[in-house]
Amino acid sequence: MDTTAYLPLAAAAGLQQALDVTSNNLANGATAGFRASRLVFEDLLTPADPARGPIAMPQPRMSYTDTRAGTxxxxxxxxxxxxxxxxxxxxxxxxxxxxxxxxxxxxxxxxxxxxxxxxxxxxxxxxxxxxxxxxxxxxxxxxxxxxxxxxxxxxxxxxxxxxxxxxxxxxxxxxxxxxxxxxxxxxxxxxxxxxxxxxxASNVNPITEMVRLIKIQRAYDQAMSVGRNHDELRRTALSKIGQRA
Structure with missing residues (x-):
């Protein structure tokens, strides 16, 4: 798979994990003593390309617990x-x-x-x-x-x-x-x-988590849209290459 196709898929995979974590936080907004989870991302560098250099792709590295006390x-x-x-x-x-x-x-x-x-x-x-x-x-x-x-x-x-x-x-x-x-x-x-x-009470702020959820969903949709556009361009290019002169 070429790098251009992999980038939106890698982004979507990470955003899916972020979506799951945020959804779980929202679901436990009324759970006594609950502590919200957060994801930490890191950049995964591909091997350097002589023409373009290395490409950084965000990857979820670990989750941690927000230790702030609830009310x-x-x-x-x-x-x-x-x-x-x-x-x-x-x-x-x-x-x-x-x-x-x-x-x-x-x-x-x-x-x-x-x-x-x-x-x-x-x-x-x-x-x-x-x-x-x-x-x-x-x-x-x-x-x-x-x-x-x-x-x-x-x-x-x-x-x-x-x-x-x-x-x-x-x-x-x-x-x-x-x-x-x-x-x-x-x-x-x-x-x-x-x-x-x-x-x-839970230390989850429902409004903050809902805003975060909407942002993640929009970013996920954008990543998938980039992937679909890339697939369409590739199909178009292949169809034209396959046409007889």
Missing amino acids: LTPTGNPLDLALGGEGLFAFALPDGGIGYGRAAQLTPDAEGQLVTAAGHAILDDGGAPVVLAEGTGLPVVGRDGTVSDGTGAMIARIGVYAAPDLATWQRSGESLFQPRDGAPEPELMEAPQVIQGAVE
Whole structure:
């Protein structure tokens, strides 16, 4: 394939990935604790042509997470927890791993464990699920993460972890993240800011994402139009070459 034909296809492929990422951001604009994804592009240089020199083609290199915090919304529900400043809650995953996230809208399960809507138990600072004994009332959660039952007895201390490299972590669904293989494990924060009765919204700005989506769609259409025009010119040239003199 000649370079002229490859350029619009390469651009369209990258824009398709950008379109998928932006669409996913928009779809999660109302998902508590969600962090938007972004793509990083780099120039891929073709081997130098003596007549034209190298040609640069943009290629998506990696995605990263926008770590800006979402707004905090008071709910009045004592089982809704949010974080002020930095930090992540830890949740037990079905495969035995640990997922980290900012959204903690909890409810007691049949065993008294505080779990998310997806069934992930929130973990204390020792890595164990937080369990409410039956009949002890709703918990009271302090700013430092300590959990007391309705009788005033301390149950546990919710683990809050520092994640300085969150932008490069992999997603594990339900607005949760996990460090990639080889990355250092997150460490407990000594002075977290746990906020009871509030939830952190997604950090996606719907208007900004919609504008980005429209720009990407237009750029994609333009790239495909260039490709179609090139194909038409090539067909015309071949038809004329094939004609008898």
